[in-house]
Amino acid sequence: MKFLCDEMLKGLARWLRAAGYDTEMAKDGETDRELIRQARASRRLLITRDNKLMEFRNAADTVRLLHCTDTDNCAKILKQKTSVNWLHQPFSRCLLCNTPLIGLENTAEVSVPDDVRNTPLFQCPDCKRIYWSGGHVQRMREKLEGWAKV
Numbered sequence: 001m002k003f004l005c006d007e008m009l010k011g012l013a014r015w016l017r018a019a020g021y022d023t024e025m026a027k028d029g030e031t032d033r034e035l036i037r038q039a040r041a042s043r044r045l046l047i048t049r050d051n052k053l054m055e056f057r058n059a060a061d062t063v064r065l066l067h068c069t070d071t072d073n074c075a076k077i078l079k080q081k082t083s084v085n086w087l088h089q090p091f092s093r094c095l096l097c098n099t100p101l102i103g104l105e106n107t108a109e110v111s112v113p114d115d116v117r118n119t120p121l122f123q124c125p126d127c128k129r130i131y132w133s134g135g136h137v138q139r140m141r142e143k144l145e146g147w148a149k150v
């Protein structure tokens, strides 16, 4: 399962990446028609809060309409509308650019806090951002676990 989130659901898109799903975000100013075309071409589910997208022919094949408020609420409703597993492959993708992360072998040269230098580090091969399992990741994981249980 792969996703494309519309502009209003960028927060949810980052969480889908955190859960390990290949998730694109709509580009600024992309039209509804372009969004549908992009989703179909890349076999993604288009996640939106915009009723208008349901008016396209065969929209139900591609579009999942969420009537949701904040990210927490959207995450729970998405689970009702799709078979999303919030513990799919947590923290295996870059939250910023969606690229799968790779383990970092040589950690001597990288700029990270000293107390995490000897813990497993992961890097995005595209934007070069480095990830590790710190308190922030722990808190995110707890949220994912909460959504997975609902």
Ligand SMILES: [Zn+2]
Pocket (backbone or CB within 6 Å): 094, 095, 096, 097, 098, 099, 124, 125, 126, 127, 128, 129
């Ligand atoms: Zn990246």
